[in-house]
Amino acid sequence: MKLRYSALYIAMSLVLAPGVVLAADQDAAPQGASSQNTPSQGGPSQGGPSQGVASPADKKVKQLDAISVSATKRETPLQKTPVAVSAITPDTLDKERVMTVQDLTKLVPGLQGTSEGDHGVVTLTLRGIGNDSAKTEYADPEVATFVDGVYAPRAEAASGLLLDMDGVEVLRGPQGTLWGRNSTAGAISFQTAKPEIGAGFYGNAQVEAGNYNQIGARAAFNLPISDTFAMRVAVVHEQHDGYVDYQNPSSELPSVAQQQQAYLASGGSLANFKAIDPSQYVQGGQKYNSQDQSAARVSALWQPSDSFKWNLSYEYFVDRGTPDLSLMQTPRQGQDFWSALIDTAPYLDRTSKTLRSRMDWNINDGMQLSYIAGYNRYSGKSDFDQDVGVAVPTSFTTGGVYQDDRTNYSNYESWSQEVDLKSTGPQTVDWIVGAYYGYEDNNIRFDIPIMNGTRYGSVNWQGSFIQPKETVESYALFGQATWHITDHWRLTGGARWSHDDKENKGGINWGWDYNPAVPQVPISPGVTPDPSNGFSISQRNSAKYSKSKPTWLLRLDTDVGANGLLYASVSTGYKSGGTQDAGTLYKPETLTNYEIGSKFTFLDGHMTWNSAIYYEDFKNFQLSAPIVYPDGNHGLGFSNVGGSTKVLGIESELAYQQKDDRFNLIFSAIPKKELGTLIYAGSNDYQGLPACPPASNLANCMNVTGNDLPHAPNVSLTGIYEHDFHLSNGGRLTPRISAQYQSTQWLSYFNLGSGDQQKAYTRGDLSLRYTEPGDKWWVNAYVQNVSDDKIRTSAGRFLMSDGSLQYVSQYLAPRTYGVQLGVWF
Incomplete structure (x- = not known):
């Protein structure tokens, strides 16, 4: 909380401080870093007019072919880089209000984000490939995340990565050669803003306010220390109230007489009857789907000579918001859509501390040595209402569950x-050429009390999953070379050898033993499960996994005249296998990607058009889900899909910038996304699946062979347009419209009908920005999700006591609006 108010105080002080020299516009981005997706207005001055530095109006990036990226681990022009990569600037992150990784989805072809409530994380799907359950100590994501070149293995920390960014690159397709394991579908590379030596003191600040009591503040400034040393400090805080209101239990619960009748019908006696206490339902405090996040970063740059520099940063991120709740797709009569009958108060407490270091030595004019190192410690706790208030209990121990x-x-x-x-x-x-070493040491305790009726009913089932030590050790050697055959033809080959060791030491799953002699109460955080309180060991999880895997790349590219590039590539990706519940091992997944791409520049650098056609062939594709075993115990299960999982897609990005107009079109089509062979697929998130044979080791399951992959619409299209109107006083008024269309998409591998789909939709955002004549400050009004559409990002279903099925979903935010004020100094 102290950090939150410190961030607000610093930002407000910078905005309101008298005598500050204001020099540039927040809606500008440094030259050479503008976006393929959304070209920038210009670049910020780094010292103010008094120091003779060009103003943003003088530093506008007029040519989109000046954009450079580091997709090949060296700075190359985007239009000459034969990789499918989307580059997104700080300007775009600001104007599109990108607060989390999920907010990037409309800016990148084929990228989808899914909220996962019980852990408060976002899981990503790229080119139809993802893993909705990549949110535990076991699972790895298919889309690898890097910050300043340092791999971030935990999805839980992803929302803390968007503070004071210098740019974001999304590399689509397998990146196993240069970027390593767990990048089978692609990789996201975040570059933080770095200190600048010799640039003087400069910075920016911003405050905002909006509906749902939304407030935000951020600031960043460069600190010149000496001719060889500089620092940069950045802080941010964002918060808003939750979107989900609490329903009044008095209007939902049955009468006492009805409760007694239901209890007697279940075999109970009036002597043991208890009336449901409405006070057990949450009526106040923090709501679900709220935000309360703060972060700070201190960066340093030491450059004692032209041949050596060292970038070092420390980042601190805290999240005290609440998880996102799944909502009933069809609310009960008389209830608002954004509301739920809640019996578990939301709670989320996450802290991430990260140290990153990069040293670069120019050994001579033709060779550079780099050393990149990082350390992260993440800790988190949470409480989540998994029953989401779907079933109203008929008595204190009948008609639904408390989970x-x-x-x-x-x-x-x-x-x-x-x-x-x-x-x-x-x-x-x-x-x-390079070498990599990574190590993880993880532990977790996760409890699931499930009670019949209410928390005071009898135990339906409950378990405690205690994993005291999960380690991951990864080694890799890699190399890549590009031969310039002629001035216009290039041949690239690369290979990587990866080795992974994973071990679960002492992990135990405790399950309910149904001993009638022990109290029927939900397990508490301070209680250690054992036979004396009704638990027995359902699974011992100690196990070791060890495997090596090579990945490789072969690519040919050629210039097409002075303003075109064509490339064709074959590359492979790899995601390591590992251990799971009961000490069972699952296999690594592999991918072969065949791709043809083009990049063209038109209108003297004012328009670019980049496209790619790809075909992906997966082997042993990994699916994970919470499951129920035949003995009634719960766990997390991994399945390797047999045969080939195949994806065919087309991507295209068009960017145009001419004087006062900026336009972008981002297109993705995935006509083929077919799952391989998986006869026994189960998930606790989908109740009511058919009973499974004992050989499946699942209580309920279904055959999903050949089904469509989820989060992969046939067509996705984003259009962004803005225009500068020059006012008589010298200021600029810039309206901006951003709209995304997506065709119907499945939300799970089960393909279960309309409840398991998000139908086709169009979602639009609007903003209007005024920039004062001297580019000293700006003010912006925005509306996001203008039509207030209810857009599902996930789905699940509950089996009701009457045998019906009730679908629930996570949703993108409702309509939000607000005003921002920013300054450069």
């Missing part, structure tokens, strides 16, 4: 080191 998904603690530590040696300057062969 609290509770993370008592989760602690993740990770270290990584990478050494790269690469060529620099003009070479006949551009090359890079």
Whole structure:
């Protein structure tokens, strides 16, 4: 909380401080870093007019072909980089109000984000490939995340990555050669803003306010220390009230007489009857789907000579908001859509501390050595109403369940080191070789009390999953070379050898033993499960996994005239296998990607058009889900899909910038996304599946062979347009419209009908920004989700006591609006 108010105080002080020299506009981005997706208005001054630095109006990026990216681990022009990559600037992150990784989805072809409530995380799908359950100490994501070149293994920390960004690159397709394991579908590379030596003191600040009591503040400034040393400090806080209101239990619960009747019908006696206490339902306090996040980063740059520099940063992120709740797709009569009957108060407490370091030595004019290292410690606790108030109990122990998904603690530590040696300057062969080492040490306790009726009813089932030590150790050697065959033809080859060791030490799943002699009460965080309180060991999870895997790349590219590029590539990706409940091992998944791409520049650099056609062939594709075993115990199960999982897609990005107009079109089509062979697929999120044979080791399941992959609409299209109107006083008024269309998409591998789909939709955002004549400050009014559409990002279903099925979903935010004020100084 102290950090939150400190962030607000600093930002407000910077905005209101008298005598500050204001020099540039927040809606500008540094030259050379503008976006393929949304070209920038211009670049911020770094010292103010008094220091003779060009104003933003003088530094406008007029040519989109000046954009550079680091997709190949060296700075190259985007239009000359034969990789499917989307580059997004700070300007775009600001104007599109990108607060989390999920907010990037409309800016990247084929990228989808799914909220997962019980852990408060976002899981990503790219080109139809993702993993909705990549949110525990076991699962790894298919889309790898890097910050300043440091791999971030925990999805839980992803929302803390968007503070004071210098840019975001999304690399689509397998990146196993240069970027490593767990990048089978792609990789997201975040670049933080770095200190600048010799640039003087400068910075920016911003405050905002909106509906749902939304307030935000952020600030960043460069600190010149000496001719060889500089620092940068950035802080941010964002918060808003929850979107989900609490329903009044008095209007939902049956009368006492009706409760007695239901209890007697179940075999109970009036002597043991208890009336449902309405006070057990949550009526106040924090609501679900709220935000309360703060972060701070201190960065340092030491450059004692032209041949050596060292970037070092420490980042602190806290999240005290609440998880996102699944809502009934069809609310009960008389209830608002954004409301629920809640018996578990929301709680989320996450802290992430990260240290990142990068050293670069220019050994000579043709060679550079880099050392990249990072350390992260993440810890989190949460409480989540897993029954989401779907079934109203008929008595204190009948007609529905009470289920609290509770993370008592989760602690993740990770270290990584990478050494790269690469060529620099003009070479006949551009090359890079490197070595990587990463280590994780994780532990978690996760409790699931499930009670019949209410929390005071009898135990339906409950368990405690205690994993005291889960380790991951990863090694890799890699190399890649590009041979300039002629001035216009290039051949690239690369390979990587990866080795992974994973071990679960002492992990135990405790399940309910149904001993009638013990009290029928939900397990508490301070209680250690054992036979004396009704638990027995359902599974011992100690196990070791060890495997090596090579990945490789072969690519040919050629210039088409002075303003075109064509490339064709074959590449492979790899996501490691591992251990799971009961000490069972699951296999690694592999991918072969065939891709043809083009990049063209038109109108003297004012328009670019980049496209790719790809075909992906997966083997042993990993699916994970919470499941119920035949003996009634619960766990997390992994399945390797047999045969080939196949995806065929087309992507295209068009960007136009001419004087006062900026336009973008982002297109993705995935006509084929077919799951391989999986006869026994189960998930607790989908109740009412058919009973499974004992050989499946599942209580309920269904055959999903050949089904469509979820989160992969046939067509997705985003359009963004803005225009500068020059006012008589010299200021600018810039309206901006951003709209996204997506065709119907499945929300799970089960393909169960309309409740398991998000139908086709169009979602639009509007903003109007005024920039004062001297580019000193700006004010912006915005509306997001203008039509207030209810857009599902996930689905699940409950089996009701009458045999009916009730679908629930996570949803994108309702309509939000607000005003922002920013300054450059």
